[in-house]
Amino acid sequence: MRIPLKIGDAFVYGFAVVLVIISFAGMYLMGAKSDRRHVVIEMDKREIYSIEIHEGMEPVELRVDAGDGRYNEVVVMNGEVRIEEANCPDQLCVKSGAIRSSGQTIVCLPHKLVVRITGAGGEPSDVDDIAH
Amino acid sequence: MKRYIAKACPMALAICLLFLPILQGCAINEVREHSKNLFALNTWINIRIYAGREGPKIIDSAVRRIEEIERRMSVTIKDSDVSRINDNAGIQPVKVHEDTFKVIEKALEYAKLSKGAFDITVYPIVQLWGITTEHPRVPTDEEIREKLKFVDYQKVILNEDEGTVYLQEKGMGIDLGAIAKGYAADEVVRVLREEGVQHALINMGGNVIVVGNKPNGQPWRIGIQDPRSDGVQQHIAVVEAVNESVVSSGDYERYIKDVYQKTGVRYHHIFDPATGYPANQGLMATTVVAENSADADALSTIVFVMGAEKGLGLVEQIGNAEALAVTVDKKIYTTKGFDRRLTVTNEEYEIVP
Numbered sequence: 001m002r003i004p005l006k007i008g009d010a011f012v013y014g015f016a017v018v019l020v021i022i023s024f025a026g027m028y029l030m031g032a033k034s035d036r037r038h039v040v041i042e043m044d045k046r047e048i049y050s051i052e053i054h055e056g057m058e059p060v061e062l063r064v065d066a067g068d069g070r071y072n073e074v075v076v077m078n079g080e081v082r083i084e085e086a087n088c089p090d091q092l093c094v095k096s097g098a099i100r101s102s103g104q105t106i107v108c109l110p111h112k113l114v115v116r117i118t119g120a121g122g123e124p125s126d127v128d129d130i131a132h
Numbered sequence: 133m134k135r136y137i138a139k140a141c142p143m144a145l146a147i148c149l150l151f152l153p154i155l156q157g158c159a160i161n162e163v164r165e166h167s168k169n170l171f172a173l174n175t176w177i178n179i180r181i182y183a184g185r186e187g188p189k190i191i192d193s194a195v196r197r198i199e200e201i202e203r204r205m206s207v208t209i210k211d212s213d214v215s216r217i218n219d220n221a222g223i224q225p226v227k228v229h230e231d232t233f234k235v236i237e238k239a240l241e242y243a244k245l246s247k248g249a250f251d252i253t254v255y256p257i258v259q260l261w262g263i264t265t266e267h268p269r270v271p272t273d274e275e276i277r278e279k280l281k282f283v284d285y286q287k288v289i290l291n292e293d294e295g296t297v298y299l300q301e302k303g304m305g306i307d308l309g310a311i312a313k314g315y316a317a318d319e320v321v322r323v324l325r326e327e328g329v330q331h332a333l334i335n336m337g338g339n340v341i342v343v344g345n346k347p348n349g350q351p352w353r354i355g356i357q358d359p360r361s362d363g364v365q366q367h368i369a370v371v372e373a374v375n376e377s378v379v380s381s382g383d384y385e386r387y388i389k390d391v392y393q394k395t396g397v398r399y400h401h402i403f404d405p406a407t408g409y410p411a412n413q414g415l416m417a418t419t420v421v422a423e424n425s426a427d428a429d430a431l432s433t434i435v436f437v438m439g440a441e442k443g444l445g446l447v448e449q450i451g452n453a454e455a456l457a458v459t460v461d462k463k464i465y466t467t468k469g470f471d472r473r474l475t476v477t478n479e480e481y482e483i484v485p
Contacts, residue, residue: 045170089266095363104365105169107176114169114176126477128346130365131378131419132338132357132385 175337222302314429382417413439
């Protein structure tokens with residue numbers, strides 16, 4: 001028994017195969033993307049920077065302006081991020097030191113600044129959060 | 133006929149293949165982490181939930197609930213229920229929202245249980261010191277005596293039928309700062325559960341509350357802040373939690389820094405309503421674990437003000453929570469049995485049975 005393959009049939013099969021490949025590729029790429037770590041900097045609920053981080057990256061220095069001359073200097077390097085300097089009254093953000101694992105945050109309450117790490121990777125933190 | 137079937141088979145297969153990724157995309161409404169930070173209730177709040185596509189919407193409804201509570205209970209918002217109560221001290225009862233009424237009712241319950249160690253009418257003292265403002269100062273004994281006259285929770289009159297709150301004397305004021313965050317956390321949990329969220333972690337300015345266990349089935353691991361790490365996020369112990377709230381209070385977050393640097397005396401933000409001075413019972417920090425965050429919030433303050441022995445004794449007596457107290461010589465006292473739930477992670481600290 002022979003089934004004649006018409007041009008139209010071949011086109012439909014070909015189209016289906018291409019779609020399948022594109023869909024799987026898309027899913028793979030999206031999935032892979034969320035594995036990378038990003039430093040996300042938010043000022044008063046607005047995301048103002050998102051920087052991919054990894055070991056051996058070029059250092060990035062950012063001066064985040066909180067208005068009225070208030071600022072935080074954020075340094076992103078070597079797969080970690082810290083606040084180098086700030087003119088907030090409590091200096092808690094500077095004292096927080098460097099963070100490098102997904103889920104960790106640095107907060108500057110007076111300037112409404114949040115620096116956090118998203119994505120997977122980094123050494124996993126040994127706790128899910130800290131009560132303070 | 134046969135020809136058609138033979139032809140239809142690969143065709144059907146192709147169509148199935150075509151839909152496979154799309155189907156997977158649908159089925160994938162994959163449960164993943166959604167996280168949001170916000171500033172409210174004079175602090176930083178992080179909400180982390182595990183949900184599908186509807187995650188951001190669920191978080192938004194939780195945020196709206198927090199903002200509602202803030203509008204009603206903040207002392208820094210001029211027309212909040214609390215500000216109106218304070219403005220009408222000694223003048224007239226003020227009708228308030230059910231949220232505010234419930235929180236004040238609970239606060240007064242804890243005031244009675246703790247014989248005034250927990251007292252929302254300590255607000256005139258809080259204002260006098262201004263620890264959380266940009267210009268804190270150490271007041272004179274005379275000034276403190278003057279303001280202490282207005283500290284008395286028994287002069288807060290609730291009228292349940294009318295839904296009103298009245299402060300009997302002019303000069304009185306209340307501040308719900310030691311319990312409102314806990315209430316807000318409980319309300320967030322309620323919203324999340326109503327939306328079917330099974331796993332979540334909320335951090336309300338250091339008060340942690342967890343919904344369920346972690347998505348991998350393990351309990352949440354919550355660190356207890358090192359009170360002497362100078363702001364660095366480090367823990368002295370870890371407690372595992374499921375459907376619970378973990379709240380710490382201490383002398384380490386807000387205190388008058390320049391006085392501390394000069395004299396070594398820590399004037400911090402948790403006041404003893406009996407003296408008008410920052411509580412001084414030899415403790416650096418307390419932590420309470422309870423099912424409700426409002427209870428944990430109030431009790432962590434109570435233990436800090438009453439001291440290890442009396443405070444932990446009261447927690448055992450009430451029976452709705454577990455607690456620990458960290459003394460200035462780095463010893464950790466706990467309520468009965470709570471030591472077994474703790475893993476000490478800093479060897480300078482030691483659990484005293």
